[in-house]
């Protein structure tokens with residue numbers, strides 16, 4: 001499904017695979033002793049046969065952030081279509097067929113259409129984006145996503161001047177998604193939305209992979225939204241439809257509990273969830289005696305996005 | 319007899335420590351999943367709640383089985399509820415927050431479910447302090463009244479549990495059902511006792527009424543006299 005493009009590398013640059021493996025092992029062993037017990041060592045194993053190593057970095061990718069061990073990211077996801085339990089989501093999500101995959105782009109656009117994912121990818125440049133990810137449940141991680149700018153995809157469909165909002169819809173497959181089948185808790189399929197300017201912002205991406213590899217199914221394969229200054233639930237997984245709308249869409253969590261989950265869902269330590277504080281977060285992969293991290297407004301992306309919300313009362317538009 | 323009791327005692331003590339041992343092993347072997355600190359903290363809370371429930375289960379069990387010896391273990395189980403709640407609190411303060419008091423302060427003020435945890439803990443703390451035979455003797459009748467606060471602690475703990483939930487309801491519903499049964503049992507007993515005493519009333523009321531009749535008659539006649 002996904003074209004496995006590798007960058008051309010000069011023969012002289014290629015290290016003999018055996019030597020390479022050996023070298024990695026040594027580095028790994030050294031790292032393991034350095035960071036023993038933190039779980040970081042295991043993440044190094046994942047980059048060995050990655051298909052997208054050495055991608056160019058996205059504009060706001062932050063190289064100084066230490067990615068969370070991949071094993072943790074792969075085994076700690078909320079995927080309520082399958083289960084309410086983070087641990088079981090990994091196993092259950094494997095039953096979702098993701099190949100072939102097509103995405104409908106419609107609504108207030110000049111050229112609506114239904115596209116195969118590989119055709120979409122052929123027109124986009126994949127980049128690596130190392131972003132912070134902060135869940136509304138007050139835990140966070142750092143993920144090196146592989147993806148492309150949402151704005152560049154939307155531009156291809158030529159948005160009309162009447163397009164004010166973007167609505168994203170997740171896959172509906174009750175035969176493999178138990179909570180869809182049993183109509184549990186939320187209204188399925190899962191729907192999320194952004195304002196047009198948020199969607200066009202260069203920070204906003206659609207991701208098809210992470211840690212240099214294709215996206216694991218439990219993390220939203222084959223195509224998911226990543227909006228790093230908004231709580232995790234805005235970052236909708238397994239997208240099948242993108243509609244441009246005049247009016248704001250009704251989004252899943254906002255509909256379920258309007259007082260707890262707003263449409264904007266901007267990360268903001270000063271605006272508590274009605275039942276718990278958002279002032280700090282537990283960083284996954286941090287050691288047993290590392291205290292919580294104090295949450296930053298817009299998850300630290302204020303410089304880039306604060307101007308989108310000038311003159312808005314963030315307490316009211318939470 | 320005494321030695322048998324003593325071995326049972328040691329079994330209860332050891333059994334109460336097993337969850338802690340299990341947690342320590344899981345922590346040491348990094349078996350607590352992607353968010354080990356939260357897992358550790360949550361599981362200590364779970365065990366505190368379970369021991370609180372076991373403590374509350376003694377009276378109904380005793381009534382049903384007619385085995386009087388159980389009351390001796392109630393104190394032990396209650397102390398374990400206190401023990402695990404204390405560890406739950408210490409992990410929150412020391413491990414999760416590294417004693418960053420400003421962050422802790424904001425967290426507590428903004429998280430209403432923690433208020434109920436603190437209420438439950440304050441009660442359990444007080445009960446643990448006054449759990450000894452010596453305190454029981456000294457407090458006399460007040461002891462029983464004070465220790466009835468365990469019901470409030472149990473209800474506060476279940477609210478504390480429910481209020482912090484992010485998705486899954488199955489487990490807290492299970493715990494709520496148990497607390498409903500445990501407290502329901504006491505309500506039934508209370509109602510039964512009340513009915514019992516009400517049944518006693520008619521007899522005594524007749525006597526009272528008879529006495530009153532006389533009084534009424536006499537008062538009426540008094541009134542008449544006045545007029």
Ligand code: HEM
Nearest residue numbers: 356360363364366367403407435436438439442475479482
């Ligand atoms: C007798 C007293 C207490 C009992 C029985 C108790 C029990 C529990 C239980 C059962 C949970 C939920 C675990 C789960 O999700 O499975 C919980 C969560 C929690 N408790 Fe307590 N608790 C008590 C006191 C406290 C106190 C005094 C504090 C803090 C000052 C506290 C802080 C928390 C926090 C922060 C959570 C949420 C953990 C998370 O979701 O990250 N608790 N507690």
